[in-house]
């Protein structure tokens with residue numbers, strides 16, 4: 001089987017970045033995330049292939065934080081509108097984990113199904129090749145398996161790499177993956193190797209039946225308790241690989257301008273504020289509840305799977321320690337018969 | 341779902357239209373008649389469907405298409421309530437706008453065939469209902485008796501006055517009931533809120549479909565009245581309003597439970613509304 005020796009990893013990354021913009025997990029200063037390999041600074045940046053989840057997910061590669069949609073000229077008597085696609089050149093995401101790959105599968109459901117296809121997303125997605133990194137040693141906050149994600153078989157992967165110690169097993173899964181393998185040529189060796197064994201999870205979330213059960217818990221007093229410490233800072237939505245809500249805004253000067261979209265957060269009160277002041281989710285508790293119900297119930301009802309892939313980032317990022325695993329388990333254990 | 345039809349394949353990018361006529365409906369509502377540059381409509385709509393109107397560079401807003409006149413124009417009736425609508429009320433005939441659509445499910449015009457129709461509207465809420473009302477008149481033989489109950493704050497605030505007072509009452513088997521909130525000089529019609537007037541008129545539920553649109557408080561009370569009057573949940577149709585951005589069920593903004601009002605709505609029957617969390 002094709003093997004990628006860890007001693008050749010930089011050669012491989014250099015080779016892959018010849019024909020595409022290559023994104024790899026790096027630690028950079030206080031941050032970590034997926035950065036372009038071209039921007040890698042020997043000495044200050046650190047390659048994080050062996051860390052589990054970097055701080056920021058790779059979502060911006062398929063769904064940028066801000067993205068121009070079209071430009072316009074004229075402000076009245078004649079208007080011209082021109083669709084813009086920003087840099088849809090080929091991209092490779094290298095070394096993302098199963099949870100992040102599954103989150104991209106959630107994006108595919110949102111942007112590419114249900115009546116309308118989002119052309120901006122599709123252009124980026126079609127141009128993206130995914131080299132996913134299978135996990136065998138779940139981290140302190142990982143609970144992907146409980147959310148229906150197999151950490152050893154990342155979905156949506158064009159290539160899966162599996163760590164065997166001093167090398168990775170290189171398994172291409174699609175035509176796009178085959179192309180990468182071909183481009184690497186002799187950098188991949190052919191040897192026998194054995195996949196590692198999946199170790200037990202440290203976080204125990206029990207999501208089974210939770211989506212169903214939540215249907216009857218919209219008015220449960222639990223939400224008020226849980227939301228009472230939330231600062232509605234929105235960090236949880238920003239670090240989440242599967243949160244995709246966006247705003248549409250305009251930038252203009254003189255008779256020209258462009259309209260763009262950018263990340264938004266359902267945690268902010270402006271999110272649903274309407275002219276005249278009516279706001280169906282004006283208080284924090286309502287927004288908090290909507291975020292968790294969207295993740296754990298509404299998305300399941302619509303797309304058949306939760307909008308949480310168990311990466312654990314929000315647990316780490318939340319300044320007040322709100323923990324989605326605890327919420328899942330609390331719902332699971334709640335005795336709704338007494339409250340009804 | 342209707343096909344996306346504008347000058348590009350991308351549902352988030354508007355096509356350009358020109359305003360061919362503007363009409364004052366009330367002190368704060370204007371009608372805008374738009375058509376594609378070079379003629380024709382930017383897309384075909386069914387009653388109750390929506391269009392996202394762009395005033396460049398100011399903003400975008402979602403509006404019910406109040407009527408599509410064949411392949412000639414789309415008609416929007418827009419109330420001045422904020423930043424973008426303030427600017428919109430200043431433009432003149434010949435101005436060019438962006439518009440994308442059609443969005444939303446629209447009214448169940450087919451399922452209502454053969455039924456008596458009861459339309460209940462408040463304020464600007466008549467704009468979306470009007471597309472259905474006019475559709476019924478256009479296909480008059482397909483629908484039974486038509487009753488329209490409409491109210492607004494004052495006489496001046498009543499939209500589409502020529503139709504309300506002149507045209508619609510002339511239509512076959514049609515009754516138009518109008519009310520204003522407070523008495524005023526020169527008004528000898530009904531005074532009072534829509535829900536109370538509805539109970540006073542008390543249209544029998546048998547064989548009827550009630551379609552309700554207006555401000556959220558009015559909708560809530562009208563739904564209660566209809567229930568009291570014996571209308572079943574399947575006989576009552578309403579529209580929801582949520583803040584919208586994309587219009588195509590992607591941006592996540594307009595959800596009530598697992599439903600996106602821009603895509604799965606804005607039209608729901610009461611049975612469906614009762615399935616949703618009470619967050620609208």
Ligand SMILES: Cc1cc2nc3c(=O)[nH]c(=O)nc-3n(C[C@H](O)[C@H](O)[C@H](O)COP(=O)(O)OP(=O)(O)OC[C@H]3O[C@@H](n4cnc5c(N)ncnc54)[C@H](O)[C@@H]3O)c2cc1C
Pocket residue numbers: 273274275276390399400401402403404405417418419420421422423424425426464467468580581582583584606
């Ligand atoms: C399904 C549907 C049908 C509608 N049909 C009509 C109609 O036929 N005629 C009409 O006058 N108005 C209609 N509206 C309301 C309209 O979409 C705008 O909300 C309103 O015109 C906002 O005014 P503005 O842009 O001047 O406010 P601004 O102050 O500029 O608003 C700022 C932002 O808030 C959003 N927003 C504010 N209020 C609302 C609201 N009530 N609903 C949704 N988004 C809001 C706007 O999209 C805008 O992005 C409809 C709304 C919906 C959801």
Ligand code: SF4
Pocket residue numbers: 229230231232233234235236237267317318319320321322
């Ligand atoms: S990170 Fe924590 S405090 Fe901030 S919005 Fe999310 S749940 Fe609330």
Ligand code: SF4
Pocket residue numbers: 236239240241242243295307308309310311312313314315324
């Ligand atoms: S909700 Fe939290 S744990 Fe779930 S995918 Fe998002 S960041 Fe990860």
Ligand code: FES
Pocket residue numbers: 583584585586587588589590591592593594595600601602603
């Ligand atoms: S407006 Fe974007 S989902 Fe409805």
